[in-house]
Amino acid sequence: xxxxxxxxxxxxxxxxxxxxxxxxxxxxxxxxxxxxxxxxxxxxxxxxxxxxxxxxxxxxxxxxxxxxxxx
Amino acid sequence: xxxxxxxxxxxxxxxxxxxxxxxxxxxxxxxxxxxxxxxxxxxxxxxxxxxxxxxxxxxxxxxxxxxxxxx
Numbered sequence: 001x002x003x004x005x006x007x008x009x010x011x012x013x014x015x016x017x018x019x020x021x022x023x024x025x026x027x028x029x030x031x032x033x034x035x036x037x038x039x040x041x042x043x044x045x046x047x048x049x050x051x052x053x054x055x056x057x058x059x060x061x062x063x064x065x066x067x068x069x070x071x
Numbered sequence: 072x073x074x075x076x077x078x079x080x081x082x083x084x085x086x087x088x089x090x091x092x093x094x095x096x097x098x099x100x101x102x103x104x105x106x107x108x109x110x111x112x113x114x115x116x117x118x119x120x121x122x123x124x125x126x127x128x129x130x131x132x133x134x135x136x137x138x139x140x141x142x
Contacts, residue, residue: 007089011080011112018078020120027123028133039137041082044115046136049091052098062099065117066110 011041014069082112085140 013021021037024044028035051057084092092108095115099106122128 005086007084009082009084011109013078013080015076017113017116021116024120024123038082042088044119045088045092048115049095052095
């Protein structure tokens with residue numbers, strides 16, 4: 001298999017979002033498997049994309065949350 | 072209110088994940104409101120963290136997806 005192309009994405013997070021991310025990584029970690037914040041982000045992207053595709057998300061609700069983030 | 076602290080996070084995505092992210096941003100966008108990939112990432116982080124906290128996620132399933140990502 002050819003080596004996969006990679007994209008570099010830079011995201012600015014609030015302290016609170018960063019703390020949420022750290023906590024999520026910790027919750028997914030175990031003594032056998034340490035999960036990084038980057039891994040959580042990749043997982044979260046796949047999850048939200050899948051749910052959007054399946055129409056399982058309330059777009060209005062998501063957009064409301066976006067507005068709240070930017071205040 | 073004091074200016075919020077910001078954290079910079081760099082994530083490496085596969086081309087496929089980047090494409091998912093672009094599509095999600097497009098689906099959340101409208102002629103009145105353009106949603107960026109960074110916004111989708113922030114939203115996805117808040118969402119996965121909230122669901123983990125509420126115990127609504129199947130951890131085993133998430134970890135399986137993580138392993139699949141790294142292949």
